[in-house]
Amino acid sequence: MSAGVAAGPSTVAPHATTTAPQPVTPKPQPLVATVGRKHSLTLQLHTANIVAAHNTLEQKDKTIQDIKEQKNRLDSERARLLNALAEINADRDKVDLLEASITRECADLRQQIQILQEGEYAIAKGDVDRLRAELGQPPLPPLQTKLDEKTSQYLRDRRVNGEKRSVGDGQVEQQGNSTKRPRGRPKGSKNRGGKAGGNAANGSASASGSAVAGGTV
Secondary structure, three states: OOOOOOOOOOOOOOOOOOOOOOOOOOOOOOHHHHHHHHHHHHHHHHHHHHHHHHHHHHHHHHHHHHHHHHHHHHHHHHHHHHHHHHHHHHHHHHHHHHHHHHHHHHHHHHHHHHHHHHOHHHHHHHHHHHHHHHOOOOOOOOHHHHHHHHHHHHHHHHHHHHHHHHHHHHHHHHHHHHOOOOOOOOOOHHHHHHHHHHHHHHHHHHHHHHHHHHHHO
8 A cells, every 4th residue: 555655745843953052061171270279379388488487487586585694694694593502611721721720730739738737747756745745734736626627617617608698688679679659659758767676676686696607607
């Protein structure tokens, strides 16, 4: 049947051809702009690193300056202490020499005393004791007894002088306290009376101190 139909013009309306929209592709940027932006970011990074390093360097320099100042102060203090130590050592050497000199003098004096006691003094004392025996008198006391008495007298004198000094210091302190005028009180008869009383007390204290001193002698 289809073979018998003569081919003729097509009476079927042609279908409309619809084309799909093509995707919009971004326009490629130039290569020069991309490279420039990369170099700009790299430059900013290096700049930030350099600025941070400079800040750290300034802090380190300031710290070094502070350390140098502290070192100078320590050097000055060390020099002062070394000078003081040198003076102390020099004084110590002088004291050592003085001690050695006095020690030698004491040794010489002890040797002289021993020579005199065992020599001329012993002979002279024997002669005196023999004459005293002929006269019916007791012999002289040993020399050590006289030395002990002299030492005891020296110690008593030192004790008495110390007591007198302490009493005198107490009187001076009492006089200083009595002469102080109380604050806010006008000058008048009360102050005069107070001073008179203080002087009387000081007089009685000095009298009692003298009595104590006289009793201890």
